[in-house]
Structures are given as structure tokens and as C-alpha cells.
Amino acid sequence: MSSWLINGGNRLNGTVHIHGAKNSALPILAATLLVPDYCEIDNCPALSDVDAAMDILRHLGCRVGRKEHTVSVDATVLSGADIPDTLMREMRSSIVFLGAMVARLGEAELSFPGGCELGPRPIDLHLSALRRMGLQIKEEGGRLRCRVERQMTGCPISLAFPSVGATENIILAAVTAKGTTTIFNAAKEPEIQDLCRFLNACGARIAGAGESTVVIEGVKQLTGCRHTVIPDRIETVTYAAAAAITGGSLLLKNIQVEPLQACVPILEEMGCQTTAWKKEWLVTAPPRLRRVRSVRTLPFPGFPTDAQALIMATACVAKGTSVFIETIFESRYKHVGELMRMGANIKAEGRVAVVEGVPQLSGAPVECTDLRGGAALVLAALAAQGTTEISQLQHIERGYEAFAEELQQVGADIKTVAR
Ligand code: EPZ
Helix, strand or coil, X not given: CEEEEEECXXXXXXXXXXXXXXXXXXXXXXXXXXXXXXXXXXCCCCCHHXXXXXXXXXXXXXXXXXXXXXXXXXXXXXXCCECCHHHHHHCHHHHHHHHHHHHHHCEEEEECCCCECCECCCCHHHHHHHHHCCXXXXXXXXXXXXXXXXXXXXXXXXXXXXXXXXXXXXHHHHCCCECEEEEECCCCCHHHHHHHHHHHHCCCEEECCCCCCEEEECCCCCCCCEEECCECHHHHHHHHHHHHHHCCEEEEECCCCHHHCCCHHHHHHCCCEEEECCCEEEEECCCCCECCCEEEECCCCCECHHHHHHHHHHHCCCECEEEEECCCCCCCCHHHHHHHHCCCEEEEECCEEEEECCCCCECCEEXXXXXXXXXXXXXXXXXXXXXXXXXXXXXXXXXXXCHHHHHHCCCCEEEEEEC
């Protein structure tokens, strides 16, 4: 296992090229199962979660390759309809393969996704929607055994919560279903829009992606296409927060600005200057950050839950008190304890966390608890006095490509040590 040793205090300055979005690449790779043809996915980030998705596709019989940031998938011939527990455990979001598997194969067997660091990860919305479309689902021994008599059948589906994963699973099950499916209260995240752009390029008939109501008209068959994954908006905010917390200035390239609309005002309230061009964003920090009055996480286009830990890290050294309300996940404050080990002053109770900014954090040995919580610890370490050792890096490697190298090239003092 390796750790990172970070000596804090360097202002970060320079340019970072943002990678493709993990949360877009994953459902798009699942969607290639629907296409009995060859697809090429460009700007696919090199992440352990993407590797896990590629392993699942191979296990199901697909021919899968990677050349730099292009992943190719040939799903012409499939040879399996089950995902073993070992592969399911590698990536919690592998539940998104269910919709595509039952649409293409008429059956699927996979494990109930375990809980994760963010608390229980229920899939009731996924299962009730797929049952409405005709899927028979038996839950036994932690495994889901699913089959559909003839073909998935399109129907109107209302989601009690605009779940990203449930919206994706319904779309994947509906694209080649018999008839039309209408999703009410669908998730509107940019990654859903990217998935639908890929599917429509393969011949699907999806309207309303990115809005609350999505209409999918079933088609007979899809054909292969070449698609470029959108930039990762959470990686973008991560590096913006790195500039903010270190008092530096970073030019972020290959980005999309529109999806950041809920994050820009937060960084500007904290005193950052931000300037955006078509695909670039310049973020410059003030000498000392000001507190952010309140950050409430919401479904898109609200403030993203995945950025909560990142902004919390910056609030730890801001002047004043910041309040966080996490409305999406029931326990997404696991990073609080580790930030407090570095001298942060945070009180978390249920879904609320109150952060009293301190003049300086101190380096300490800390452990990543989850993907974004781990990134928050890195941000805190970049600003802390002294050395921080960060372990359990596998959490970070799920969602950030070359994180240490990117930070080093803009001035961070970060070394990888074997432990
Ligand atoms: C996706 O997770 C993302 N993951 C998450 O990013 C992100 O935090 C989340 O959407 C919210 O934006 C991927 O895209 C791979 P949800 P997902 O279904 O689909 C509850 C990261 O850091 N819920 O929108 O699992 C659920 O418990 C990851 O990159 C049900 O109750 O999110 C949660 O409280 C972390 N029943 C809320 O809805 C269900 O059937 C949001 O979940 C499904 C969800």
C-alpha cells in the first residue's frame, strides 16, 4: 500500500488539463452492452472504477481495449448474464449494468450492491421501475436474479427522488424496449445528458435528457458509434478548490462551464476571482478565504453533493463560520473526523456540519474514508503547516487520474511513499 507525503504551504500556480467524467464514462460503458457492434469512447479517464467497468464487460463476453484515453468495446457477441460478487464489490455503481443486461440478454444475475462509505446505498427506485417494465426480480442470498419473459415494456415511470443511477438504469432498459417509456422527475445531471447523447448517436430515440421528463421510444437495434466523454465537473471543482485553499491561481483547461453554475458563486463568496472562457476557467484565490454562509447540496442544477467535502476543506481555513447541509446522502461527513485531526474546527450533527475557520491547519497522519472525502484531505494538506501523510489512497484512485502528478506540476510538494 502506498501513501502520499504532502508538505503544505506552497501556493499552486499553473495549468491543469481536466480529464473525462468518471460518472459519465461508467454508464456509457454499461450502455455499450446494448450495442451489438463496435464502439469507441474517447476522453475516458484512467481510473480504477473505469477498469472495473471494463472487467465486467469482458466477463460478459465483450472485447474491450484501451489506447491512452480511448476505450473500445465490441459487444457483438455476449457470453454471460451474471456479474460475480467479486466484480460487483469492486465498484458500487455496477448496479447500472442491470438495465442494459436485461434489455440485451433478457436476464441478469448480480449482487446487491453493498453499502459504501456514504451510508446505505438502496436501489429500491431502480428495482421498482424495472419491475414496472416487466422485469421479474428475485432477491435471495444477497444476489438479484432477474429475467424478463419476452422483452422489456415501455411505460410511464415517476421517480420519488431524481436518482441519477435509477434514471440511467431506466433509460438503458427502455432504449430497445417495446413501446415508449416516460420518466417523470428524472435526474438532470450533465452525465445523464452525455449518456443520452451516446445512445442517440447509436440510433436510440431519447428526448428531454437533462430535463425532469425524459421520453424514450423503444427501437429495434442500435449500431456502434464514436463518442467523447464530457469533462469531469467534480474534478474541475477539486482543482479550483486547490487554488482557493493554497492562495494560488490555476487555469483549468478542457472544461465545461455551464455545469459549474452552482459552484462558481460559492467560490466567489469565499473571495476567489473566477473568469470563464468556452473551455477554460481561471480561478484565483484571495490572500485569505472568507467563510461561505451556507452550502446546501441538491440534485442538479443545485450544488453537487460530490463537491461538499471539497468546499468544506476550504472552509476549514476561511475567516468565519460556514454551514453545510447535506441533503442527498445520509452520512457523507466521514471526512470530518480526519480534517479535525489536522486542527479543523467542525461540528457535524446528522445532515448539518458547522465549520469555524481556523488560521492554519497542521499536518498529521490521516486516512481517506471515501473518494471525495479523500480529495478533501489532500486539499487540507496542501494548505497545512508541516507534513501530512495520507493513506488508503485506493479511494482517491477510483475517481482522480494522476492526482499527485497534476498537483506536483503546479507546485505542490507531494511524494508517494511505499508503506
Ligand atoms: C451518482 O450516485 C454518482 N455516482 C455519485 O457520485 C453522486 O454523488 C450521486 O449520483 C448524486 O449526484 C455515479 O454516477 C457513479 P443517486 P447514485 O441514485 O446514482 C438515494 C462520486 O463521488 N436512493 O442519485 O448512487 C440514495 O441513497 C459518486 O463520484 C434511494 O433511496 O446516486 C442517495 O441518498 C459518489 N433509492 C440519493 O438517493 C434508490 O433506488 C441519491 O442517490 C437510489 C438512490
